[in-house]
Amino acid sequence: MSGGGGAMESSLIAKHLLLCCLFLVASALAAVAQAKTVHEHWDISYQFTHSDCVRKLAVTINGGTPGPTIRAVQGDTVVVTVKNLLMTENVAIHWHGIRQLGTPWADGTEGVTQCPILPGDTFEYRFVVDRPGTYMYHAHYGMQRSAGLNGMIVVAAAPGGPDAEPFAYDGGEHDVLLNDWWHKSTYEQAAGLAAVPIEWVGEPKSLLINGRGRYNCSAMASDAAAACNATHPECATQVFAVVPGKTYRFRIASVTSLSALNFEIEGHEMTVVETDGHYVKPFVVKNLNIYSGETYSVLIKADQDPNRNYWLASNVVSRKPGTPTGTAVLSYYGGRSSPRAPPPTSPPAGPAWDDTAYRINQSLATVAHPEHAHPPPPRADRTILLLNSQNKIDGRVKWAINNVSFTLPHTPYLVALKRRLRGAFDERPPPETYNHTGYDVYGVQANPNATTSDGLYRLAFGSVVDVVLQNANMLAPNNSETHPWHLHGHDFWTLGYGVGRFDPAAHPPAFNLRDPVMKNTVAVHPYGWTALRFRADNPGVWAFHCHIEAHFFMGMGVAFEEGIERVGKLPEEITRCVSKKGGQH
């Protein structure tokens, strides 16, 4: 339109502009109105529980374990007010998979992002759930996660938004939280791990589905059996009900302390559609391998005989199982079977526990959904090779990364770095690599110079970092375990998996740069390597560690700092353990 338009035209333009403007404002208002605040008020206390029918003192949320599922919509602010009613014990809670953009102090990682919450204190975690998906929360202090403080976070996609699900299900959703369970207290477990000689935690007593398992009371000695009540309502089998013909989304999270699991719904194939908050190119499995710290969504169609029930089964893989199958029941509405009736079959036993190739295949099959691929930057600014090894340090069995066994500093990194406290941690950076040309990952290695350190990796803000996790043999011959590594504050691209020793020259050209799925937790398979990439663009300090509780306790982790100068003012409440006299004391 030229400068000399008539009154009529001008009026039309103005009208257009006004409408356009109103629409924009309305949209913005709608968006604002949509994003709400989800409040949770949690009392943390010790309670006697019967998760697998055996009475055990557990750390509970509002009296129960697992805790309530947090349900929110993408963009919501979640506010969890945590009151610590443990008598003498502190607590910290991690929101696993939530990136904490702009709120690094709310990550809940004791020693990294906050001082622990003292008994009697109330602490407010406040963060935005910026992405839809299936997540979890759990204690991140000592070995407190194993004591029962855990639960799920379910974030729905904003309706009609760019992250809406690229799949449909007309039946609704079911949440499945998988766990393993011990009868010894976490204190006993930790004291045993730190003892000389080490007393290993051993295989779990039970596998739990939604906090329910079933220990064989009759196998217990008479005096101990008094604490076992097979009819206790807390260990009643969980029933998942479905309407014949409908399709359901099962959200599955594993918060196990130790076990890699295989999950199966008897008679029902599963279509994998999401992992760790990212949509995957759908693929069908009979059963699903899931490692501690991972989440998946699968779709199942209720298309089987509705007049009988079906097992949900979790089985230990990767370690030689010493624990019965964990079970729940799938039941059809309107069928002739009572919902609680045990299925007429034996529960699925899962694949061979030592079939590593089977599990690697699932890792390789898990790639980004084509409509939701976020291709990674084409190259990394820095590559860090992390070899894990089992070592002896001062007579104690430890895990080490590049021969350094990780310990947490007393003053949280976030506080020490933000306040520039000196001496709060070992300021020498940990090693960037290991002897990657000569190390025999299949043999027992001496690793004589292993040390402990709370040093951390400092990353250039915005830089692209590749990390290659290298697995190897442990102290015992012919033994290499699966380690699920979890990165805080980020999702990373899973660029590749391999068997044997990673070759920095040979392997990167085969990295999947086309459609790698993003995740926050990834397995490094026995004797194998896993390569991942992330952008160090989230100001804060972030733990990266094996999600097996005992392994992290024994030193299997590192920490990354990035953009500390961009971190906002720290809440006073996270600094309660920091001496005014300085970092170390």
Next chain:
Amino acid sequence: MSGGGGAMESSLIAKHLLLCCLFLVASALAAVAQAKTVHEHWDISYQFTHSDCVRKLAVTINGGTPGPTIRAVQGDTVVVTVKNLLMTENVAIHWHGIRQLGTPWADGTEGVTQCPILPGDTFEYRFVVDRPGTYMYHAHYGMQRSAGLNGMIVVAAAPGGPDAEPFAYDGGEHDVLLNDWWHKSTYEQAAGLAAVPIEWVGEPKSLLINGRGRYNCSAMASDAAAACNATHPECATQVFAVVPGKTYRFRIASVTSLSALNFEIEGHEMTVVETDGHYVKPFVVKNLNIYSGETYSVLIKADQDPNRNYWLASNVVSRKPGTPTGTAVLSYYGGRSSPRAPPPTSPPAGPAWDDTAYRINQSLATVAHPEHAHPPPPRADRTILLLNSQNKIDGRVKWAINNVSFTLPHTPYLVALKRRLRGAFDERPPPETYNHTGYDVYGVQANPNATTSDGLYRLAFGSVVDVVLQNANMLAPNNSETHPWHLHGHDFWTLGYGVGRFDPAAHPPAFNLRDPVMKNTVAVHPYGWTALRFRADNPGVWAFHCHIEAHFFMGMGVAFEEGIERVGKLPEEITRCVSKKGGQH
């Protein structure tokens, strides 16, 4: 000498003065040289222990329980550097019987005098042991004392000083620390006490002498018996060796969680000479009743047949015993019996557990040594009557004092009062008395309006305070227990004991104002009362409570403030749990 004395005389006077002055200076220097600093460095950690042959996770000092005996001389400064190596649990240590003159922040009472010590923190307790005597230390946080963190403090009299012992012993000293022991963790105990319905801790599994007991492994179920090792060196019977003909001082302390004990040395009469750091008019007993928190010194003469051994025995009294006799062995040097040989007799069974009169008689016999009597002020400025009752509050069984069940504030009183923080605790003072004319101490009472509160008594500085502890029936009919009450920061005069309801008009004239012994812990006997007097002259805030761990946990205590304005600058380290935003949060 008159004013006009000659030069000769002046010179003599000057010489005299000079000599006198030099002597004073020398004395002062000698005193300074004598007072030394005793350093202890303690690592607090969980360790598996076998105190009664059964494996149990205990809170230990430098790996052991009980901890080392602190040995010092009157006037010494004791510095204990405590490093908390518990993984997720805080700690605080109370120096039981040490008055903390000028160092109220070093009393180690969580919630009263300090914030707890966080995991990874190092805290320095520094205080003067101003009086000779037998004392103890133990955790004072939650129910942590029961977990094994305890030990003895032995303060020798300054040689030749005014507090030198009015008795002699040529054989030396033996220390005896009595305890009771459970196999459940203190977490389980505390969770049970707080449960609805209450799950009582029950009778102890074993009685320990110097941390050693002997559980009957063969009585355990097969799977539990694996944790019982009758030949474990940690539960080897303690042997006390004596030289024939010599006289020994046995220092005896009871740190039991629950049990009133009777202690006996088979075949050897005991002459009681000290209690709680005060010399008593010697009296002879066959066996000694000792309540949790009390200490005694007794003299025994090694005048029996040296060719056999003798039992040391501790037996439960006041509660119907459900625990075998705790034992150790007395053995003569040069005798024909092996030191570890069990005596040829059965261990002494002690007096009838319910012979209250027998125990009251010992209380009445315990009066001040005539050369060391510190007569009390003739009258009190204020009298506080404290009725204890068992109550139900919100369905939970509690103990209450004048119908108020005591809770500890989150911000320690000492910090809240010194910093004048508002809202840190209930500022309404607790009741000064109860219905002392009408209350039936022998019947079950409803006490419908019982409440919980963290209010405290504020005492005029320097005033003389009488406290009368009134015992009564519990919730169950025909049941009244012995409660040993311990006052922090003070010794008090024990003015009198009575049976039934205290009458403020009738009973005080019979108070013993002539030679009452001073103590820091005193029993109130079943259905009885105990009167005590102290001067509120130690600036600080001081707990006063039943020394039965479960009873204090259930609310059986009060707190006193006096002279807060005279308290010096608080160390920053005790304030770590205090929010900058104010007392309450």
